Amino acid sequence: MPRRGWVSPWRSGPPASPPDPLPTTTVAFDPDDPLVEHLAQVAEPIALDRIDLDSPGVRALKAAGMALLVPLVTSGELVGLLALGPRRSEREYSTNDRRLLQDLATHAAPAVRVAQLVREQEAEVLSRQRIEQELHVARLIQQQFLPKSLPEMPGWHVAAHYQPAREVGGDFYDFLQLPGGQVGIVIGDVTDKGVPAALVMATTHSILRAEAARLLAPGEVLRRANALLVEEMPANMFVTCLYAVLDPASGRLRYANAGHDLPYLRRAEGVVELRATGMPLGLLPDMDYEEKEVRLEPGQGVLFHSDGVVEAHDPERTMFGFPRLKELVAGATSETDLIDRVLTHLAAFTGPDWEQEDDITLVTLSRTATAAVIGMDGPTDAAGLPPQARVLAAFTVASEPGGERAVLPRLAAAVDPLGLPALRRDALATAVAEATMNAIEHGNGNRPELPVRLVVAATDDAVLVTVTDRAVHGPSPEGPEQPDLDAKLAGRQSPRGWGLYLMRNLVDEVRTRDQVGGHTVELVLHRDGVAS
Amino acid sequence: MTPRYPVRIPRARVVVLDLAGDLRAEAREDLEAAYDEAASREPQTVVLNLSDVGYIDSTGIALLVGLLARARRDGRDVTAYGLSAHYRQIFTITRLSEFITIYDDEPSALGHVTASA
Numbered sequence: 001m002p003r004r005g006w007v008s009p010w011r012s013g014p015p016a017s018p019p020d021p022l023p024t025t026t027v028a029f030d031p032d033d034p035l036v037e038h039l040a041q042v043a044e045p046i047a048l049d050r051i052d053l054d055s056p057g058v059r060a061l062k063a064a065g066m067a068l069l070v071p072l073v074t075s076g077e078l079v080g081l082l083a084l085g086p087r088r089s090e091r092e093y094s095t096n097d098r099r100l101l102q103d104l105a106t107h108a109a110p111a112v113r114v115a116q117l118v119r120e121q122e123a124e125v126l127s128r129q130r131i132e133q134e135l136h137v138a139r140l141i142q143q144q145f146l147p148k149s150l151p152e153m154p155g156w157h158v159a160a161h162y163q164p165a166r167e168v169g170g171d172f173y174d175f176l177q178l179p180g181g182q183v184g185i186v187i188g189d190v191t192d193k194g195v196p197a198a199l200v201m202a203t204t205h206s207i208l209r210a211e212a213a214r215l216l217a218p219g220e221v222l223r224r225a226n227a228l229l230v231e232e233m234p235a236n237m238f239v240t241c242l243y244a245v246l247d248p249a250s251g252r253l254r255y256a257n258a259g260h261d262l263p264y265l266r267r268a269e270g271v272v273e274l275r276a277t278g279m280p281l282g283l284l285p286d287m288d289y290e291e292k293e294v295r296l297e298p299g300q301g302v303l304f305h306s307d308g309v310v311e312a313h314d315p316e317r318t319m320f321g322f323p324r325l326k327e328l329v330a331g332a333t334s335e336t337d338l339i340d341r342v343l344t345h346l347a348a349f350t351g352p353d354w355e356q357e358d359d360i361t362l363v364t365l366s367r368t369a370t371a372a373v374i375g376m377d378g379p380t381d382a383a384g385l386p387p388q389a390r391v392l393a394a395f396t397v398a399s400e401p402g403g404e405r406a407v408l409p410r411l412a413a414a415v416d417p418l419g420l421p422a423l424r425r426d427a428l429a430t431a432v433a434e435a436t437m438n439a440i441e442h443g444n445g446n447r448p449e450l451p452v453r454l455v456v457a458a459t460d461d462a463v464l465v466t467v468t469d470r471a472v473h474g475p476s477p478e479g480p481e482q483p484d485l486d487a488k489l490a491g492r493q494s495p496r497g498w499g500l501y502l503m504r505n506l507v508d509e510v511r512t513r514d515q516v517g518g519h520t521v522e523l524v525l526h527r528d529g530v531a532s
Numbered sequence: 533m534t535p536r537y538p539v540r541i542p543r544a545r546v547v548v549l550d551l552a553g554d555l556r557a558e559a560r561e562d563l564e565a566a567y568d569e570a571a572s573r574e575p576q577t578v579v580l581n582l583s584d585v586g587y588i589d590s591t592g593i594a595l596l597v598g599l600l601a602r603a604r605r606d607g608r609d610v611t612a613y614g615l616s617a618h619y620r621q622i623f624t625i626t627r628l629s630e631f632i633t634i635y636d637d638e639p640s641a642l643g644h645v646t647a648s649a
Contacts, residue, residue: 497590
């Protein structure tokens, strides 16, 4: 019986335990050792003293008292090595011994290879799980700091889209309520990916929120944020960021830019980039940021974006690029569906097998109508109103039982100047109360903290009232079934279920639409309509 | 327990329910108690006095449908008076007016009852 030595494999991982208690020796050698290639070529048992190589491995094996090497070769690759000491009989290994060992090696080598593959795969799974876990954490951090809702301003439409890459890329955006009804808009991108980027994003987010609350000038906010971030920023990281402050009443948009992609302003005359110079945040101390200003008129809008769109590639490695994006903005007549159109074009450009390379963030802001706001006491959504509509009132009610009753005096005050006939006015009031009750009960699930938003507006021809809930409980369960009094009296239908039916019969048009995070019912009463 | 809505018997086999306030889902128990009280007098006609009802919503309509269904099972007529033009419109839209005869005021409601008796 030969003495055996186990040679530690040059693949990673410890050698397997021998199946019996014979003494073993560990000899480690480098995967680049010329012995490795030599044995792969020989591929049969070979006496150690017949190997003429300048090899640390050979020296180590000799020092361990080995005499015969049996390479385990499969598919031309050395996957293991059986090293044997001298025969106990102190005779040379016979031809028969070698044939037996060669047979053994031929059978063992594929099995050893399979075992190695299994172990490699296990290690790979573990490492993939670790990476997934890290990505998960990065996503969690990032989502924590993305705004939960959009600012709602009568006469304005705001939309946002955030789509993280698999390796979370560090994009962020934010909306800030500022004094005097102004709204701050932030869009930014942290260099680097994963958890480090997410942590820098969180820090930047907090600093911007704190500074924006103290300072109104966007250039000054970025200057202070840079000064604070320079101290905190890990090496080789920085943040590009655009900060804009909108005054919804006047349409004035002030902005400053720390090296972020330029927003596009869409006007009837064409699309222009909103330029302002400034270095990215966190690179150098004592930076100043140019501050610019533009006035958005009704019908105009702005697209804020991150580089994830323009730097996306098609299968031929062509970049989407700024001109394509600019063209999409130019082709829009409003921003309400611009995000959808950009995403559709991007998907067509990249093809179905695209793995998203970087985070994609899009924020649109557009001025839809001239808002003459009377008695506004809360956030509202005037999206979808015709441009010529005048907003008469915009307010919210809490989603509590009976909240619809609180709407009626405010509605009455808002429409009073229109001089509607009493019957038309009452019909509108009941329809609005029913829509509000549905929004409270079904849309917002009677959760008092969720507001129902109402906007009352008028054109020369019609009164429009929109009632918007958060759509947490889906649409009204009344469904398409028409209430039928005969069926109800006979007990074949619930006595309830009159709300939508009443609305449809009391006003001239009832429209519904769903948007992100909300469901809106729009009631239209023609001003020249006659009482039915 | 005293029902919130008073019940009067101005004529033999006629009971008037004096409803008041908002007619909404919250009024269900009061309305049912009033109908129970009225039904115990075995009237032929139940008259709903809506003069002091300022607000009826779809859940109030549902209560009236429920009351009407009970009355019809009991073989009683239901009439009403004191509706504003707006609520007359709603009774028309819902077709309640096909089952509940609507009068301008109490004398005409009772006069009709007398005439038909």
